[in-house]
Amino acid sequence: MTYVLGINCVYHELSAALIKDGEFVTGIEEERISRIKHGKPALLDNPDMLPIHAIDYCLKAAGITMESVSWIGTSLRPSDRIKNIGADKYYEENGWGTEEGEKKFIEKALRIPVLLEKHYKVPGLAEKFHFLSHHITHSASSFLVSKYEESAIITVDGIGEFASTWIGFGKGTDITTIKEVDYPNSIGFLWEKMSRFLGFSEYDACKVMGLASYGNSNVYAAEFAKIVQLTPDGGFTVDNDIVRFRQENFEPLEALFRTPKINSPAELERIHEDIAAGMQAVTNDVMLHICKYVKDKTGSDNLCLAGGVALNCVSNYEILKSGMFKDIYIQPAAHDGGTALGAAFYIWNTMLKNPRTYVMPDSYSAVAHTEEEILSVIQKEGLKYERHEDIEAKTAELLATGDNIIGWFQGKMEWGPRALGNRTLLADPRNGEMQEILNVRIKRREPFRPFAPSVLIEKADEWFEIPTCTESVSKEYMIYTFPVKKERVGSIPAVTHVDETSRVQLVNPNTNPRYHKLISEFEKHTGIPMVLNTSFNDNEPIVSTPLDAVRTFKRTRMDYLILHNYLIKQEKEI
Numbered sequence: 001m002t003y004v005l006g007i008n009c010v011y012h013e014l015s016a017a018l019i020k021d022g023e024f025v026t027g028i029e030e031e032r033i034s035r036i037k038h039g040k041p042a043l044l045d046n047p048d049m050l051p052i053h054a055i056d057y058c059l060k061a062a063g064i065t066m067e068s069v070s071w072i073g074t075s076l077r078p079s080d081r082i083k084n085i086g087a088d089k090y091y092e093e094n095g096w097g098t099e100e101g102e103k104k105f106i107e108k109a110l111r112i113p114v115l116l117e118k119h120y121k122v123p124g125l126a127e128k129f130h131f132l133s134h135h136i137t138h139s140a141s142s143f144l145v146s147k148y149e150e151s152a153i154i155t156v157d158g159i160g161e162f163a164s165t166w167i168g169f170g171k172g173t174d175i176t177t178i179k180e181v182d183y184p185n186s187i188g189f190l191w192e193k194m195s196r197f198l199g200f201s202e203y204d205a206c207k208v209m210g211l212a213s214y215g216n217s218n219v220y221a222a223e224f225a226k227i228v229q230l231t232p233d234g235g236f237t238v239d240n241d242i243v244r245f246r247q248e249n250f251e252p253l254e255a256l257f258r259t260p261k262i263n264s265p266a267e268l269e270r271i272h273e274d275i276a277a278g279m280q281a282v283t284n285d286v287m288l289h290i291c292k293y294v295k296d297k298t299g300s301d302n303l304c305l306a307g308g309v310a311l312n313c314v315s316n317y318e319i320l321k322s323g324m325f326k327d328i329y330i331q332p333a334a335h336d337g338g339t340a341l342g343a344a345f346y347i348w349n350t351m352l353k354n355p356r357t358y359v360m361p362d363s364y365s366a367v368a369h370t371e372e373e374i375l376s377v378i379q380k381e382g383l384k385y386e387r388h389e390d391i392e393a394k395t396a397e398l399l400a401t402g403d404n405i406i407g408w409f410q411g412k413m414e415w416g417p418r419a420l421g422n423r424t425l426l427a428d429p430r431n432g433e434m435q436e437i438l439n440v441r442i443k444r445r446e447p448f449r450p451f452a453p454s455v456l457i458e459k460a461d462e463w464f465e466i467p468t469c470t471e472s473v474s475k476e477y478m479i480y481t482f483p484v485k486k487e488r489v490g491s492i493p494a495v496t497h498v499d500e501t502s503r504v505q506l507v508n509p510n511t512n513p514r515y516h517k518l519i520s521e522f523e524k525h526t527g528i529p530m531v532l533n534t535s536f537n538d539n540e541p542i543v544s545t546p547l548d549a550v551r552t553f554k555r556t557r558m559d560y561l562i563l564h565n566y567l568i569k570q571e572k573e574i
Contacts, residue, residue, distance in 0.1 A: 027340060029541075044096065048115055208276045211272070377545075408421070409563045451534050453532060
């Protein structure tokens with residue numbers, strides 16, 4: 001048996017993934033164990049902070065030690081960062097892009113193999129280690145686990161080593177580069193900068209995407225045209241004289257939009273909604289432009305997407321409905337966390353030339369907890385409980401009252417940033433006040449952010465406008481928005497955004513039978529074949545273990561917690 005370990009650690013979304021003889025064993029993000037969001041911030045002095053918890057989790061799941069691992073890969077070639085030196089006239093002293101800063105980053109990143117060998121005390125471990133291209137591992141994470149024999153591939157994020165966008169083609173086990181777009185021409189970084197301009201953190205692109213639906217994209221179309229321009233060769237440019245990615249300088253942006261940077265979402269006004277809408281619109285334009293280019297270059301009917309920008313549900317819908325491709329695959333962990341998976345499969349399939357035998361069937365990758373483990377936690381935490389053989393029917397009954405919020409913890413945890421029915425908070429989509437109730441009692445999210453529906457796959461087209469011109473198993477990963485059918489809008493106000501769209505998860509009985517049964521039971525009570533689904537967390541990483549779930553339950557005001565077949569009622573005042 002040959003084990004290949006992939007890790008991601010140099011920037012953020014620390015993670016590890018393990019494969020055995022070309023089959024995915026398990027993968028997990030460090031934050032799910034450490035409870036530190038994103039694993040760590042992306043800093044010049046911490047690229048060698050290893051995802052030890054995630055690595056140990058993978059090894060334990062396989063029942064092996066590090067001695068059994070034949071190959072290790074990580075998703076960056078540190079020496080290629082040298083291209084950043086002198087490429088930018090806007091920088092902070094000793095910061096990103098400077099000789100001092102980049103050399104420090106490279107030196108620390110190059111220590112990763114030695115640090116791994118030292119930590120695990122395995123002689124020669126560093127010799128099994130490979131530094132791999134960031135965008136190649138992104139691309140491999142999608143293509144090499146897809147069902148396609150050949151496919152166009154696009155990776156779009158902030159930055160890899162020096163490029164921000166990678167365009168290529170996959171065939172068999174080979175991945176070929178067609179074109180790259182280099183820094184400072186970066187849509188991912190533009191989302192980070194504009195997120196901060198609008199009072200959020202650089203990790204809050206999803207919030208800006210939600211805000212965009214409230215605005216008018218035409219208001220600042222001319223201003224965004226000064227920042228981003230499409231080029232005839234399928235690329236784009238970003239005017240760094242305006243955005244100044246590597247500086248804490250927002251003055252050119254303030255001058256362009258004729259409004260000051262804000263420091264908190266509490267300061268948001270209509271002008272900021274329009275700016276967010278303009279950011280979304282220009283992203284749609286860029287993504288469609290790149291797609292047309294790669295379609296013309298490859299002629300492929302298939303498309304694999306990866307990178308942080310591939311989590312933009314609005315742009316993904318625009319690509320889907322364009323009909324340019326017959327089939328689209330977006331791996332559920334399209335962000336940097338997924339590069340650990342890509343690193344492992346790139347080594348196995350592309351470097352070692354082993355045939356592809358694995359197709360990712362769903363997003364559920366972690367190790368399931370046993371009934372004994374769950375019951376032990378419940379009893380140690382002193383909770384009163386009931387056990388129900390038909391927990392799906394009982395949960396549906398509780399949801400159908402209209403005002404209950406239920407923590408739903410089942411089976412294997414999801415791989416990627418979306419909760420897809422195993423680490424989920426559930427509520428009734430018919431309750432128009434539920435968005436506010438969830439935010440006040442548990443989520444503490446901004447009021448403009450929508451909640452998503454999980455809908456029975458066989459009933460979805462009765463409720464949403466889902467393009468039929470393009471297939472995509474990724475519709476099951478809550479990675480597209482779809483318009484709600486006009487006649488259905490009033491029936492599901494809790495999951496209908498201001499623009500009458502929803503970020504939909506199609507629930508397949510073959511991949512998550514328990515969740516499908518729950519929703520089917522809810523439909524029997526209400527006639528609605530969906531539930532409101534939001535991630536099981538409280539301003540923290542999504543819960544991973546039964547103990548995480550219990551702790552979140554205890555400190556919040558949800559009504560019920562369900563751990564497998566065990567039902568626990570909230571006893572404190574709500």
